[in-house]
Amino acid sequence: MLSPVTPATVRGQIQVPLRLDDGYVTNARVIGFEGLCDGREHVALALGDRAVDSPTGTAAVPLVRLHSECLTGDVFGSQRCDCGPQLREAVERISDAGGYLLYLRQEGRGIGLYNKLEAYALQDAGLDTYEANLALGFAKDERDYTVAAQMLLALGVDQLDLLTNNPDKAAQLQAAGIRVNSRVPTGLHLSPVNGRYLAAKAWRGQHFLGIAHSSRSGDRPRRSWS
Structure with missing residues (x-):
């Protein structure tokens, strides 16, 4: 269940040129926030250009990905998951289309890094990724995307195309008042x-x-x- 969406504000932003491991380069505007409901330091990366629709003067609907932090996959290239390749794909596709990548501090589907490593050990013993979370006393997915809705509304985004294969992300955003015009699938990595x-x-x-x-x-x- 999502908490009521209380207003958040942009704390600051800075241009950061990106160069990914395979040599892909792009520019990101990295944005921080004040008033996020969980008190964590989530960031949004504004990528590409949002074209203006001349008949109405309104900005085009952005392509958005909600990407949950994965230290092992995003930073160290772990092959146990598909997080790193999905992040790489999202940066380029959003740079091309124009939009935002929300980097959310929700390691291990919200259970944290150490618990995720313990879940890996249970998976090595035969459980799947969801069974392992349940065996540790957590829900199969602990993530609450209220904070993502706060970030988007602070950026002036109340409708978007969502880059995801996960129906729960779209459902939670829509429950929080964000219109998901379309769900854009990511690749199979x-x-x-x-x-x-x-x-x-x-x-x-x-x-x-x-x-x-x-x-x-x-x-x-x-x-x-x-």
Whole structure:
């Protein structure tokens, strides 16, 4: 359940030139906020240009991704998840389309870094990513996107195209009063070791990945064309 969306404000912003590991370069306007409901230091990256629709004089609908922090994937290139490749994809696609990447401090679907590492150990013992969170006493997904709605409204964004495969992100934003005009899927980022993780996201998390679930731990997910 989302908390009521209370107003937040922009604290400050600064231009930061980005160069990603594969050599891709772009410019980001990194924006901080005051009054966020959870007190954490979330940031928005404004990427690309938002064209003006001349008949109305209004800014084009931005492409937005809500990206939950993943130290292991985003920084160290862990192949256990698809977070790093999704972040890389989002930076380029939003730079091309114009919009915002919200980088949210919600490690491990909201359970924190140390708990996520403990969940990894449970996954190595046979549980899937959601079962591991439940075994540690958490919900399968602890994330609350009220803070994302606060950030977007502080930026003057009340409608958007959402870059995600996760239906819960769209549902929570819409419940908070943000209009999601369309859901734009991200790619399927398979690694040699994340197949079971992705299958669990599709099966238990209802992510739109276009893959079939397999209960055998060593199986890679299969694309489903039905």
